Amino acid sequence: MDDQNSKPFDSNVTSGKNKPFWITNEPSLKFEKLNQNAVTEVLVIGGGIAGLTTAYCLLKAGKKVILVEDGYLGSGETGRTTAHITCALDDRYYNLEKLFGRAKTTLIANSHMAAIQWIENTILHENIECNYKRVNGYLFLSATDKKGSIEKEFESTKNVGLITKMLNYVPDMKSEEGEWSIEFPDQGQFHIMKYLKGLSGAIIKMGGKIYTETRAEDISSTGIKANGFEIKANDIVVATNTPINDWVTMHTKQWPYRTYVIGAKIPKGTLSYSLWWDTGDMESKWISEPYHYVRVEPFDEKYDVLISGGEDHKVGQAEAEDIAEEERYLRLAKWTKKRFPEMGEIEYKWSGQVLEPIDSLAFIGKNPGNDNIYIVTGDSGNGMTHGTLGGIIISDLITGRDNPWAAIYDPSRITLKTTGDYLHEAGNMTAQYVDWISDGDIKQAENLKPGQGAIISSGLKKIAVYKDENNEIHACSGVCPHLGGVLHWNDDEKSFDCPVHGSRFTADGKVINGPAISDLKKIDIHHEINVK
Ligand SMILES: Cc1cc2nc3c(=O)[nH]c(=O)nc-3n(C[C@H](O)[C@H](O)[C@H](O)COP(=O)(O)OP(=O)(O)OC[C@H]3O[C@@H](n4cnc5c(N)ncnc54)[C@H](O)[C@@H]3O)c2cc1C
Numbered sequence: 001m002d003d004q005n006s007k008p009f010d011s012n013v014t015s016g017k018n019k020p021f022w023i024t025n026e027p028s029l030k031f032e033k034l035n036q037n038a039v040t041e042v043l044v045i046g047g048g049i050a051g052l053t054t055a056y057c058l059l060k061a062g063k064k065v066i067l068v069e070d071g072y073l074g075s076g077e078t079g080r081t082t083a084h085i086t087c088a089l090d091d092r093y094y095n096l097e098k099l100f101g102r103a104k105t106t107l108i109a110n111s112h113m114a115a116i117q118w119i120e121n122t123i124l125h126e127n128i129e130c131n132y133k134r135v136n137g138y139l140f141l142s143a144t145d146k147k148g149s150i151e152k153e154f155e156s157t158k159n160v161g162l163i164t165k166m167l168n169y170v171p172d173m174k175s176e177e178g179e180w181s182i183e184f185p186d187q188g189q190f191h192i193m194k195y196l197k198g199l200s201g202a203i204i205k206m207g208g209k210i211y212t213e214t215r216a217e218d219i220s221s222t223g224i225k226a227n228g229f230e231i232k233a234n235d236i237v238v239a240t241n242t243p244i245n246d247w248v249t250m251h252t253k254q255w256p257y258r259t260y261v262i263g264a265k266i267p268k269g270t271l272s273y274s275l276w277w278d279t280g281d282m283e284s285k286w287i288s289e290p291y292h293y294v295r296v297e298p299f300d301e302k303y304d305v306l307i308s309g310g311e312d313h314k315v316g317q318a319e320a321e322d323i324a325e326e327e328r329y330l331r332l333a334k335w336t337k338k339r340f341p342e343m344g345e346i347e348y349k350w351s352g353q354v355l356e357p358i359d360s361l362a363f364i365g366k367n368p369g370n371d372n373i374y375i376v377t378g379d380s381g382n383g384m385t386h387g388t389l390g391g392i393i394i395s396d397l398i399t400g401r402d403n404p405w406a407a408i409y410d411p412s413r414i415t416l417k418t419t420g421d422y423l424h425e426a427g428n429m430t431a432q433y434v435d436w437i438s439d440g441d442i443k444q445a446e447n448l449k450p451g452q453g454a455i456i457s458s459g460l461k462k463i464a465v466y467k468d469e470n471n472e473i474h475a476c477s478g479v480c481p482h483l484g485g486v487l488h489w490n491d492d493e494k495s496f497d498c499p500v501h502g503s504r505f506t507a508d509g510k511v512i513n514g515p516a517i518s519d520l521k522k523i524d525i526h527h528e529i530n531v532k
């Protein structure tokens, strides 16, 4: 594996130390920084798939649009995705049928199929070269799951009108457990950064404005401040993955998880271009039932890249499960090699963050309590289609068009039933505050190795300490500026992560994931504790 351990990472490029395959081989999508006041009809905050799709749809509908992005385009979770474009939803149709009933679940299935079609139409219309393909997807029975569960899912996909097939094998995959799978035809895959490049080009062509390295602050119903300037807007769309305009409400309806990915070359033609997912580890003693997801991306004339993901855990809680981040890559590599033995050496590895909503569906629409501020969040492991639906639905809401899915995804929907994890998840969130009374990771900052960070305690204070390559110590508050969670050091991505709602910070305290909106306060460590 590539050891990318030496220097701090550039959070304008991506939100962690490890560089995803998509970013390693593509130039950054940089635009000018905001350098004057501006007025627009719609302001979109966030340059991932949700923000760019929203800006594109609104421009198509004749609106004047400005988009601002804190880093470069794709520097959030979109650049760290695996880009399966699918209607095979993570939380299973039989669960959705229980939560929403058959009629609504049929609409949900339709919405994801429509999102795949929208992506295809846009790629064709805008001539976007992004390796887009229609492919089959295979949901296969995991070793720890029972055949009844895949049969239930098959029946449910039929109930909601999907054209699926039950197979007694898993195409292209070698595994003793791989006997049963559901085939989902007409799914999709693409190279995400090439797709974002195409979308942003189309936005500029239609007269939209994009500013990068422009962090939105002081979000109100009239606009934002950024880089010392103001943007005034009639409508504001917060497409920052997790909302940064709302302090509490939305963050009690979704939970942040980290998920891991490896990439290895494989001789071209060994595997068909397909998507594979297992039904999840039913014996996992942790809150999630982590599953694996695999696909193949073209590389050059001789090779493809096999991209395999999984081994999820709650943000900031890798160690609490007794499986350190690095070990998760090893487990993932072992699992993948067993099923796809032709894969070569692992050349890429990275992790990223997903938000699991309380009732499995993304939150898309008006932010609760606001008339002209909209959000797209909670997109789970289905952010390619949920992010695309975000653009379609919000542009319809802003332009006053009817949309068949708006009510289903409304962030203010009342959730009477949940996936069953709610009490567990809420309890886990509260339990994170116990760290206030425990010792920090290590007692003394000088025990750190170069490139390592930790939370240390000084009296009742928690300090986030990082020793850089020159043995210099950087110290910031170890307390999350959102709602006071005690941060955890993520040694794999070299960040301080909050286990409560998933905010993340670079080793020197710059905020890289909300809901926190401010950097960590710097601390003069020499005054706090005795550091040589
Ligand atoms: C490892 C991994 C694998 C995945 N695989 C799949 C998959 O196969 N299929 C699938 O459908 N989904 C997948 N997902 C989920 C999907 O990638 C995400 O849900 C989706 O990319 C999120 O897009 P977004 O636009 O909402 O957020 P982001 O891409 O995170 O965009 C939000 C942007 O807002 C910016 N921002 C934040 N605060 C501010 C501010 N104050 N001012 C300006 N800008 C700001 C950030 O810099 C960021 O670029 C995966 C996710 C991960 C992590």
Ligand code: FES
Binding pocket: 480, 481, 482, 483, 484, 485, 498, 499, 500, 501, 502, 503, 514, 515, 516
């Ligand atoms: S993200 Fe909410 S307390 Fe840290």
